[in-house]
Amino acid sequence: MAIYLLDSDVIIDVLNHKRGRRELLRDLAEERHVLACCSIQVTEVYTGTTPEEEARTEELLAGLEFYEVTQETARKAGRLRRDYARRGVTLSLADVTIAAVALSHQLTLITDNVKDYPMPELKLYR
Numbered sequence: 001m002a003i004y005l006l007d008s009d010v011i012i013d014v015l016n017h018k019r020g021r022r023e024l025l026r027d028l029a030e031e032r033h034v035l036a037c038c039s040i041q042v043t044e045v046y047t048g049t050t051p052e053e054e055a056r057t058e059e060l061l062a063g064l065e066f067y068e069v070t071q072e073t074a075r076k077a078g079r080l081r082r083d084y085a086r087r088g089v090t091l092s093l094a095d096v097t098i099a100a101v102a103l104s105h106q107l108t109l110i111t112d113n114v115k116d117y118p119m120p121e122l123k124l125y126r
Helices: 008-015 021-030 039-047 051-062 071-086 093-105
Strands: 003-006 034-038 065-067 108-110
Touching (some): 003 093, 034 093, 039 051, 039 093
Parallel strands (some): 003 034, 003 108, 034 065
C-alpha cells in the first residue's frame, strides 16, 4: 500500500472529468492505496471552484486523507525554496510546501507538473 499526495492539477482533472483521472484514482483506491491532500491543494482547488461546484468539491476532498502543514513542514519548505533559489531556480511557495509535505511523510506525489518538483529525493508517480 502506498500513500499518494494528489497535486491540485490532478484533483481539478477529477472534478472536470479530464485525462482519465477519476479512473486512475478509483483504480488506486481499489488497490487499497491511500489518496491524500494538504491545505495547499484545498486552497488552490477552491480558488477555481464556483458556488455550484462546492458540494461536489467538498465530497471529493472529504474522501482524501488530509496532511497538516506543521511548523516542521513549513521549515522544510522554506529550506527547499531557499536552497533552490541559491542555485537560480525559483519555486513557488505552494509547490515547495506540497513537496515538503510529501517528503516529511514519505508520500508519492501525483502531478503533471514534474518541472515544479525538481527534488531528486521526492517520489513521483510515473
